Amino acid sequence: MAIHTRRTQGSYAHMAMFFSFLVIASFFFGSPAQIAAGMQRILFSPSNLLTDYMEIAGVGAALFNSGTIGLLSLLFLRITDVKMDGAAIASLVTMCGFALFGKNLFNSIPIMLGALLYARVQVIPFRDVVITSLFATSLGPLVSELSFGLGLPRTIGILAGYAAGVMVGFVVVPLSKACMNFHHGYNLYNIGFTAGLIGMFAAGILRMFDLQVETVLILSCGNDVTLSFFLLSLFMILLLSGLRQNKWSFHGYWKLMTYSGRLRTDFVKKCGYGLTLINVAIMGMIAWLYVVTIGCSLNGPTVGAIFTVMGFSAFGNHPRNTVPVFLGAFLACVVNIHEPYGTVSVISILFGSTLAPIAGYFGALPGFFAGFAHVSMSLNIGYLHGGMNLYNNGFSGGFIAAALVPLLLAFDVRKGKRLQLREKPDKTK
Numbered sequence: 001m002a003i004h005t006r007r008t009q010g011s012y013a014h015m016a017m018f019f020s021f022l023v024i025a026s027f028f029f030g031s032p033a034q035i036a037a038g039m040q041r042i043l044f045s046p047s048n049l050l051t052d053y054m055e056i057a058g059v060g061a062a063l064f065n066s067g068t069i070g071l072l073s074l075l076f077l078r079i080t081d082v083k084m085d086g087a088a089i090a091s092l093v094t095m096c097g098f099a100l101f102g103k104n105l106f107n108s109i110p111i112m113l114g115a116l117l118y119a120r121v122q123v124i125p126f127r128d129v130v131i132t133s134l135f136a137t138s139l140g141p142l143v144s145e146l147s148f149g150l151g152l153p154r155t156i157g158i159l160a161g162y163a164a165g166v167m168v169g170f171v172v173v174p175l176s177k178a179c180m181n182f183h184h185g186y187n188l189y190n191i192g193f194t195a196g197l198i199g200m201f202a203a204g205i206l207r208m209f210d211l212q213v214e215t216v217l218i219l220s221c222g223n224d225v226t227l228s229f230f231l232l233s234l235f236m237i238l239l240l241s242g243l244r245q246n247k248w249s250f251h252g253y254w255k256l257m258t259y260s261g262r263l264r265t266d267f268v269k270k271c272g273y274g275l276t277l278i279n280v281a282i283m284g285m286i287a288w289l290y291v292v293t294i295g296c297s298l299n300g301p302t303v304g305a306i307f308t309v310m311g312f313s314a315f316g317n318h319p320r321n322t323v324p325v326f327l328g329a330f331l332a333c334v335v336n337i338h339e340p341y342g343t344v345s346v347i348s349i350l351f352g353s354t355l356a357p358i359a360g361y362f363g364a365l366p367g368f369f370a371g372f373a374h375v376s377m378s379l380n381i382g383y384l385h386g387g388m389n390l391y392n393n394g395f396s397g398g399f400i401a402a403a404l405v406p407l408l409l410a411f412d413v414r415k416g417k418r419l420q421l422r423e424k425p426d427k428t429k
Helices: 002-026 032-043 059-079 086-098 105-122 130-149 154-183 190-208 224-245 267-271 273-294 300-314 319-335 343-362 364-378 392-410
Strands: none
Touching (some): 032 059, 086 130, 086 300, 105 130, 105 154, 130 154, 154 190, 190 392, 224 300, 267 273, 273 300, 273 319, 300 343, 319 343, 319 364, 343 364, 364 392
């Protein structure tokens, strides 16, 4: 028990250092006065997709918002005594990623309050739903849009936004469990699919009263060199920390890459904390290398996508199950009408990693096709929720997995696989 406690404390310390690194780095990109002014713009922004906080508030304020969100999320997990497992790491790092282009304290708090209310009504510990509540802040733009984006009187807008946020937090837990059955655990961003359904319903109601909610495209550029230095420093710190935990070796990494990644594949529990950090660093490097090689700008959405890939590298993603999906998504971006090096195309490719379990279970070719299909869906589905669901690709991934998996199961003839693939996913947490 004492050993487990020390390991948990150590992993919390690593996450605290990760987020503190973001906060400290923010002051290399802006003065305290600039960051304070930028944070004000972030908090009062409608924040729907794609609103790059680096553009509207500056790189320093965006990184400060990201690190602060991470530290406060970590505090929530610590207070509720949540173990630092793969799901916790995925939720924390994903929070940081989307805090660069959509999440902030103002629009996240009511959703978490709604989840707390749900726990009280159901008489269960908040610990059981806190990770889900962190992911559910993907609907933060719904709160911000109602508060600041629809032209409502300020007081009425804020009250409406917070009421909607509380309702989202209250219903997201039971809905997410039901949505797992829809895609059978082959879509890693399950809350993204759940949030997409809620966002679609909310956008429909608003449009019914002639309150139009549309996606936007506000992007920054010109920060590639400094952000690359920042990211590479972060990857190196994570890699060295993982190697130190794993006795300065990559021993066991191949075993990690034999897991399919289907929900819930927790690499911390299955392979150890050290190997998990190594995988997080390697996947971050792969995602960064793709962005800079293709010639896309490093901005809030692309860095946020890199962070998300890193976070889920503790909870399902690894090179063997993710690269085939990336390749299929890349081909789709090359042959479609969109620029393959544009931000929207690039993040569609990186977020296509939500379908990595398909490649992990069924093989590289089905994973390749899943990535191709994902791009066609993700680039056209944002209208349904008006950009109010930050996890648009999780919404898309749910439909792709639900359509492909029954077909793949029907024609899968590999010996000994049929029974295993038909098992229900673990729906704990």
